[in-house]
Amino acid sequence: MDGEERTYGGCEGPDAMYVKLISSDGHEFIVKREHALTSGTIKAMLSGPGQFAENETNEVNFREIPSHVLSKVCMYFTYKARLLHPSVGSCYTSKKRLQKELLALQNDPPPGMTLNEKSVQNTITQWIVDMEGAPGTLYEGEKFQLLFKFSSRYPFDSPQVMFTGENIPVHPHVYSNGHICLSILTEDWSPALSVQSVCLSIISMLSSCKEKRRPPDNSFYVRTCNKNPKKTKWWYHDDTC
Structure with a gap:
């Protein structure tokens, strides 16, 4: 054939x-x-x-x-x-892929995660996911929002992912402007990954935190970085940053 x-x-x-x-x-x-x-x-x-x-x-x-x-x-x-x-x-744009992931997130979201339905009423390329800190962690009861932006090359190109809204979690790998230092968002991204797997990685990152603090270079980074976190040349010192 x-x-x-x-x-x-x-x-x-x-x-x-x-x-x-x-x-x-x-x-x-x-x-x-x-x-x-x-x-x-x-x-x-x-x-x-x-x-x-x-x-x-x-x-x-x-x-x-x-x-x-x-x-x-x-x-x-x-x-x-x-x-x-x-x-x-x-x-390489696959609307079907995004629609499939959107449906999966609506029907079977990771624990503590909920798709913000208003964010996808007019577009499928920008989502907001509401998140609540896991019980028994430093962030228990806190509410956050994750912003996902998808390019025309998704899933070959990783999405932009960052915290947004009024409450940005205080974490060694999260900058006060919402940027997240997480390797799967850049060099370790694979088309086999998904929005759900990214959400689970971020939940795990927050849940394993032992001390609430900002990255040591937070002030300088926030003052000088690009609005798009994917433009940053990240240096990963462990599994995340």
């Missing part, structure tokens, strides 16, 4: 055609057809014997390739394609 010749109807205009790749554990990756054909790696994967099956919707399901492997292939391909086509990143 010439799997690479199959296309998935595009969501970014009548002429946009895509190949939809689905890993063995159910994660989706959308690749623009004309660029997928230039990728020997993806082409080989699509035509590899016994690795895929095709259904009536022209989706390519990989039986033996988990998301963390397929995501690396797609991330490599994305980088190579953008060298030749700077606008190719927009081809």
Whole structure:
């Protein structure tokens, strides 16, 4: 079967055609057809014997390739394609992925987390998640808000995530402007991660705190940093910062 010749109807205009790749554990990756054909790696994967099956919707399901492997292939391909086509990143937007995550967060939120429904009434690319400090921790009973912003390259590009609102938690890895020093938000991000996994990591970060204090460079950082925390060159000294 010439799997690479199959296309998935595009969501970014009548002429946009895509190949939809689905890993063995159910994660989706959308690749623009004309660029997928230039990728020997993806082409080989699509035509590899016994690795895929095709259904009536022209989706390519990989039986033996988990998301963390397929995501690396797609991330490599994305980088190579953008060298030749700077606008190719927009081809990877998957509204279906965001809608799926939104539904999951509404129906099965992490403990102490609730989606702020008003924040998603007019857009799906910016969410606010209401959060309450876990019982038995330094933040028990405190209420916070997390702001998520998604670019057109999500999930290949990590979301912007920061605390917002009137109450910013006092924590060694949280700056007073809401920026969070957490490795999965930048260099350790993977398309296999999700909003729920980010929320769980932040809950864990707060719950394990032994002393409420700001980062030692808080004043300087807040005064000089970019509004987008992803523009910061973070130095990670442990699992988070």
